[in-house]
Amino acid sequence: MDIHFTPEQLAFRDEVREFLKQELPADIAAKVKLGKHMAKEDHERWQKILSAKGWYAPGWPVEHGGTDWGPVEKHIFDEESAAYGAPRLVPFGVNMVAPVIIKFGSEEQKRHYLPRILSGEDWWCQGYSEPGAGSDLASLKTRAVRDGDHYIVNGQKTWTTLGQHANWIFCLVRTDPEAQQQRGISFLLIDMATPGITVRPIYTLDGDHEVNEVFFDDVKVPVENLVGEENKGWTCAKYLLTHERTGLAGIGASKAAMRHLKRVATKQQKNGKPLIEDTLFRTQIAEVEMELMAAEMSTLRIVAAASEGGVPGAESSILKVQGTEIRQAITNLLRKALGPYALPFLPEELDYEYDGDVLLEDYSPALASSYFNMRKLSIFGGSNEIQKNIVSKMILEL
Template sequence: MDLNYTEEERAFRDEVRAFLEEKLPKATADKVRRGQELTKEDMESWHAILNERGWLAPNWPAEWGGCEWDAVQKHIFEEEAARASAPRVIPFGLSMLAPVLMKFGTEEQKRHFLPRILSGEDWWCQGYSEPGAGSDLASLKTRAVREGDHYIVNGQKTWTTLGQYADWIFCLVRTDPDVKQQEGISFLLIDMNSPGIEVRPIILLDGVHEVNEVFFDNVRVPVENLVGEENKGWTYAKYLLTHERTNIAGVGASQAGLDTVKRMARAEMQGGRPLIANPHFAARLAQAEIDLKALATTNLRVVSQTAKGGAPGLEASMLKVKGTIIRQEINDLARRAAGPYAMPFPSEAVEGDNDPIGPDYAGKTASQYFNNRKLSIFGGSNEIQRGIIAKVSLGGMK
């Protein structure tokens, strides 16, 4: 693989940089740079800006409003957006549900939901994990019983990211309790405004309300909101998770984080010597950069294969494991480089118009370090992914 950009790719990179400089709201970028919590309006505004430019759905086919970027263009955009401190695009509708609907959904579901995902009219969240059913997702217990033209849903989901904002949730539910666990699961689309749904916040260690518990009490869901066939939801769930795991690799975010650590390490410390002069720290930083370069190359290969119509399989697990390890290592290096300024300060000390405590690059290091400990767990824990890699690579599992 030639890692040097072509003249056309360099021109595209310049176009992306110009777009970000002109259209990315400065107030939003400052929040991202300082590690402050984004509002729903911040995220919706960036969604709308990208949609207006036609750059919101790089992997979607043109017939549904996608821009059909190739792997290199997508990589360039993600890298430049991360460096410019653009907010992440919320993936649940765009990158997770949409591929499932395009492959397994009915024409009516595609025509109704896909345009609303692009427009931002519908905000989606993911209903997979449950208490006792996270890495072992097949043991989920949320139950859906068919009664005429509806399913009656009862149960609980947890760690539902940004569920407090969602209009809809795509959910794995058990529709047949008498068969093998994976064979009795269905994939439902549920309106979050349905009677019987309750959302309760979970406040994280850094004080942020990012995730939730969602409870279902006799929630009525129309049968036409079933995706694909009843009891085939495990197949659709695995297809979705391969896309999620590829996204979790987070090459652009890791590159932006690495650039920040380099700036921190080269800054003059109190004793007059920059941290980069410490051979132990310099060696860790160099190893992280080497690993990230290898990850970026592998990610380009996998995304290229996906663009040709396939879904990443074993490679998605590899990207997920290595990508999360690298991001956590970069978070730890940033925390060490920030020194005492990386202490977890009360959120009110760094929010609003308050000046940052210490250098402006240090304010988000504690929050990111703590929050990103989850990366090795969600989307299928790294331990589970290593098991998948071992089984598939040894020929014992397809």
């Protein structure tokens, strides 16, 4: 038993660090660290840099443009990327629809879609949730009716993250309304430019436009856009959800947030001293840092088991709950660190190009907003309560 990385893994980490030092644009890293708004162009710029290096899709098989990294290497890459302030990859194309296409798609679909994801030509979004189907995803109602060579799609999707940038959407649609809930669902790829699709913004509680509603009104989708078999879409959905969950603990991001918290607590003052020297506040930081240490060790145990060929199962559900609670606890302390200056709402200062007077500090305007924004962590990707249901059923067999 050894908790240290091997010399090869350390060499790999150095290589990743060197790459990030050289290639990660400073303005993008600053935006990430200070919680400033990210433009579509920022994501695309970083993606192109990663693609050029061959590191945009580490999880894909090599023949499709992936890497031969094992779970430990992937973990190191994620950790280091977060530490250097690289933006979290928009996952919908590269880490969500792509694995489904690779696993269930036809050769034709692989040839067509995968290169376009790698090159950044396509920006994907996710059409899962509906107004009436949140945690109970299988109750979705969006209908797809076969009509010759097409499906005619009618319905509404919601919480579509960055759908305003997307030109493609992958959707779960109901193809057999008679079948039991999970059975009549299919997995469809839909071009956002198809007539009948309307995207409307949803402004979240922090004032941000991140998510959208997508309406489908007699949208004609070619039959060849079906992935896998008709009415077997739930298999794809489940596969994708496990893929999603493993990354949801967000240990790398939480470690970066913890460093940010300490920086902020060193600058903010209480009783004429840096806040970090205040016993009560310092103790709260310590508590979260120890929780994070435990979550990191648990992640490493899962990563190590995965490199031995184990499949991360329901234990990633435990980690999702733990990891998201930790991240939320950090954002809570960041908000508290500002004292009364958590109150001013200054969206203009979240613009990186803003050149007016800064009310307090470059880091301050994002903190209260981010605290509210991060409440989403325990809701999306299968709410934390759903994760507990999964553990209860799969591990405890209750």
